[in-house]
Amino acid sequence: MPSPEGRFTTDRLVLRPFEESDTQRYLDLLNDVRVQPTAWAKYIVPLGPKWLEKLKPMINEPLFLAAIETKDTGEWIGVTDLGTMNPKNRDVYFGIMLVPEHWNKGYGTEVTKWMVDHAFHWLAMHRVSLEVYETNETAIDLYKRVGFVEEGRRRKSNWIDGRWTDVISMGILEDEWRARKLQS
Ligand SMILES: CC(C)(COP(=O)(O)OP(=O)(O)OC[C@H]1O[C@@H](n2cnc3c(N)ncnc32)[C@H](O)[C@@H]1OP(=O)(O)O)[C@@H](O)C(=O)NCCC(=O)NCCS
Structure with missing residues (x-):
């Protein structure tokens, strides 16, 4: 929920509007060899300046796109988004x-x-x-912790680190979310 100052905040973080100047950091993050294979199903290669130009128009696509900073030091720690997938079905894709x-x-x-x-x-x-x-076991554990459930697998559809691996679809429904809220 927005804070009284009109910013989106969690306990320790600020989610502020993603700006064009964040695009270079986004690309740097995607170019990190620890990150790229977890977030990118295309070729694992250095992503050069042309990608900067490709990323810029994407800023306006998601329903919600934020740069994440720490509340205490203002350090830039990443990005998160809700990209509209299907407005009719009110189904949105989450990314972090x-x-x-x-x-x-x-x-x-x-x-x-x-x-x-x-x-x-x-x-x-x-x-x-x-x-x-x-x-990406860390992410799978995280999503389960938050209430996502596995809904399917595209078997052996992503080549990672010398082998074919599954891409897992996960989702959480509004009723499931509400039930978890009542429990907590
Ligand atoms: C996946 C990703 C978002 C996880 O973020 P994260 O901040 O490391 O996640 P958390 O810290 O909440 O959880 C990670 C682990 O730290 C533990 N942890 C939670 N709070 C902690 C704390 N205060 N101190 C230390 N460890 C903590 C969690 O229990 C969890 O342990 P587990 O892996 O054994 O389940 C991050 O690794 C990332 O950005 N990866 C690259 C991109 C990516 O994979 N995106 C998702 C694509 S689907």
């Missing part, structure tokens, strides 16, 4: 990408929970959907 130096601090869980809450409570979505690669 954090700077590796900030992994395992609970930020991913904090942001994902907030984005899911926001999608249902403020944006009136019916579903939140995502795709995750089978090798």
Whole structure:
């Protein structure tokens, strides 16, 4: 929910509007060899300046796109988005990408929970959907923790690190989200 100052905040983080100047950081993050194979099903290669130009128009596509900063130091730690997939069915795709130096601090869980809450409570979505690669165990555990369930697999559809791996579809429905809220 928006804070009194009109900013979107979680306990420790600020989610502010993504700006064109964030695009270079986004590309740097995507170029990090620890990140690229977890978030990118295309060729694992250095993404040069042409990608900067390709990314810029994408800024306006998602329903919700935010740069994530820490509240205390204002450090840029990543990006998150809800990209409209199907307005008629109120089904939105969730995405998150954090700077590796900030992994395992609970930020991913904090942001994902907030984005899911926001999608249902403020944006009136019916579903939140995502795709995750089978090798990305941290992300799969995180999504399950927040209430996503596995809905299917595209078997052996993504070549990662010398082998074919599954792409897993996950989702959470508004009723499931509401039931979890009542429990907590
Ligand atoms: C996937 C990703 C978003 C996870 O973010 P994260 O901030 O590391 O996630 P969390 O810190 O909430 O959870 C990770 C682990 O840290 C643990 N953790 C949670 N809070 C913690 C804290 N305060 N201190 C230390 N560890 C903590 C969690 O229990 C979790 O453990 P597990 O992996 O054994 O389940 C991040 O790794 C990332 O951006 N990866 C690259 C892009 C990517 O994969 N995006 C998703 C594509 S589908």
